Amino acid sequence: MDNTYQVTASGGQFSVRKVIPMDNPDFSRTIGLHWRGAILLVNSNGFFRYDDERETMIRVDSLPSPGAYFTSGGKLWYSDQHAWYELGRGEDRSNTHMLTLLSDIRHITGTGRSGHLWIINGNNELYEFFGGKVNKETTPFPLLLRSVMQGNHAIGLANRIMVDQEGGPLTFNVVQPNYFGTMSSEYRYLLTGISDTWSEWSTANSQISFPYLPQGSYMLRVQARDIFGTIQEMKDLRLHVRPPFWKSSWFYAMELTIFALLGLLSLKLSTRYRLVSRLLALLTIILLIEFIQTLAGYSFSTSSPVTNFLLQVGVAFVILPVEGYLRKTVFRSVNAESRLLRAIEELNRREKGGK
Numbered sequence: 001m002d003n004t005y006q007v008t009a010s011g012g013q014f015s016v017r018k019v020i021p022m023d024n025p026d027f028s029r030t031i032g033l034h035w036r037g038a039i040l041l042v043n044s045n046g047f048f049r050y051d052d053e054r055e056t057m058i059r060v061d062s063l064p065s066p067g068a069y070f071t072s073g074g075k076l077w078y079s080d081q082h083a084w085y086e087l088g089r090g091e092d093r094s095n096t097h098m099l100t101l102l103s104d105i106r107h108i109t110g111t112g113r114s115g116h117l118w119i120i121n122g123n124n125e126l127y128e129f130f131g132g133k134v135n136k137e138t139t140p141f142p143l144l145l146r147s148v149m150q151g152n153h154a155i156g157l158a159n160r161i162m163v164d165q166e167g168g169p170l171t172f173n174v175v176q177p178n179y180f181g182t183m184s185s186e187y188r189y190l191l192t193g194i195s196d197t198w199s200e201w202s203t204a205n206s207q208i209s210f211p212y213l214p215q216g217s218y219m220l221r222v223q224a225r226d227i228f229g230t231i232q233e234m235k236d237l238r239l240h241v242r243p244p245f246w247k248s249s250w251f252y253a254m255e256l257t258i259f260a261l262l263g264l265l266s267l268k269l270s271t272r273y274r275l276v277s278r279l280l281a282l283l284t285i286i287l288l289i290e291f292i293q294t295l296a297g298y299s300f301s302t303s304s305p306v307t308n309f310l311l312q313v314g315v316a317f318v319i320l321p322v323e324g325y326l327r328k329t330v331f332r333s334v335n336a337e338s339r340l341l342r343a344i345e346e347l348n349r350r351e352k353g354g355k
Contacts, residue, residue, distance in 0.1 A: 001027040004041065004050075004057060022048060022057050031071045035087055042069050042078065070108040077108050077117075082186060082201055083227070095131065100184055100227045102127065141177040143224045143234040148172055160238040165215050172208040174234060176224045184227045193218040201225060215243035 075088030104122035115131015151168030
């Protein structure tokens with residue numbers, strides 16, 4: 001199963017001239033034909049061409065590893081999971097791509113007529129396939145956005161869709177009317193802002209799911225391809241993912257406002273309620289430092305826990321002098337007013353004692 005034999009037959013005698021190793025780790029069936037002046041062999045691992053000079057089998061990188069392959073009458077038909085192709089005498093593909101309409105093909109052989117085939121599928125049904133070339137003259141139907149779901153909730157369709165970051169997985173369903181069968185169209189998509197490359201062509205990509213998307217703006221592009229190779233593209237869909245309220249700008253502004261009010265309140269209460277003033281000052285500093293750390297961690301967060309830890313340590317070292325400055329500034333005024341208050345109280349006691 002993993003060797004190719006070069007043999008000679010002469011005078012009724014059969015002998016092996018050379019044994020050539022061949023890459024076939026799955027021990028799949030190997031078939032071949034004489035193609036463009038060379039011996040071409042194929043198995044599930046790919047296509048191989050015999051090199052006369054090196055006397056070895058060389059992989060043909062320009063041809064993909066086939067999912068299914070058959071040979072008959074000097075021709076070879078193979079599928080790459082997306083379409084069917086034909087190699088051999090008089091290859092012009094004719095309407096070979098129409099074989100996609102049949103699922104689970106188990107055998108292909110020629111009928112003796114040009115381009116005509118006998119085909120057997122997995123249900124042991126026999127089909128006669130006609131080789132006349134089919135021309136698609138009708139305009140393809142447009143590719144449309146059918147629905148958008150976040151979790152179990154449907155989202156209204158629009159040119160620009162707004163969703164919440166914490167709302168759950170996001171699913172887009174697209175559809176293109178096609179009367180050749182549900183498996184005859186393939187789809188691919190590109191989400192700018194996440195990736196710069198298109199996904200692979202697949203019939204399953206009519207449903208596009210994203211388990212999680214960070215906050216930001218994105219552009220979703222989707223294309224459909226029918227069995228004739230015609231590509232239709234859906235109108236670009238703009239998508240904006242809103243952050244949770246505690247990451248929004250208005251919430252940050254509210255936090256800063258509260259910090260400022262707490263600081264002012266601590267200064268106002270410093271002359272009479274020193275303990276309350278000190279507690280408010282400490283609370284203001286702690287909340288402000290925590291706010292800075294949260295903001296820094298959110299802005300520079302990475303997927304590596306080690307990197308996140310080092311970032312937090314770096315932010316702590318940066319914040320340390322800020323914390324010291326705030327503590328000195330707040331408590332300087334509190335302490336000064338406290339000393340002034342003590343001096344006034346001492347004078348009052350002396351005056352009362354003198355009287």
